[in-house]
């Protein structure tokens with residue numbers, strides 16, 4: 001089982017979140033993960049087509065996904081949407097922003113809508129909102145993993161609970177994908 005993480009990160013916070021998602025995926029036996037930062041260019045379209053799941057991540061810029069992730073989305077129209085190359089793959093999303101709210105939900109809605117347009121199957125976060133900074137899902141979202149950077153250095157934010165929440169999403173996607181593949185074989 002191969003799971004891809006495609007993300008953008010201008011200053012390193014979303015990159016940290018992406019690494020946490022990858023750590024969560026690796027907790028599940030047989031799960032292989034590869035990360036692609038859209039800023040690197042040379043999108044590995046073939047590898048994405050071969051993946052069983054794709055998790056998309058973006059910083060929230062101006063209340064939506066970054067221009068870098070949007071560029072990737074638009075480029076996927078010809079390479080993946082037209083041939084329906086991602087149809088029935090599992091999908092999920094994560095985002096982080098400076099403010100606690102910061103209009104992050106709109107980024108996740110944008111990503112989920114994008115996944116739906118590709119015929120993908122969305123996996124949300126099955127987690128009650130936590131109270132306090134130590135708690136998992138302290139930001140309190142269900143559509144995907146959210147984190148707050150508080151406009152601090154990526155060395156100290158997102159904080160541990162946000163990274164653990166991201167890891168939990170990665171693990172959940174790996175579990176759901178395992179079940180999905182098993183069901184398809186049966």
Ligand SMILES: Cc1cc2nc3c(=O)[nH]c(=O)nc-3n(C[C@H](O)[C@H](O)[C@H](O)COP(=O)(O)O)c2cc1C
Nearest residue numbers: 009010011012013014059062063097098099102149
């Ligand atoms: C162009 C730009 C727009 C931003 N817009 C928002 C916003 O709408 N809401 C918010 O809470 N933070 C906003 N921020 C702050 C970023 O979301 C925050 O610094 C985030 O952690 C950056 O992630 P990155 O290091 O992965 O790029 C913005 C930052 C930039 C550079």
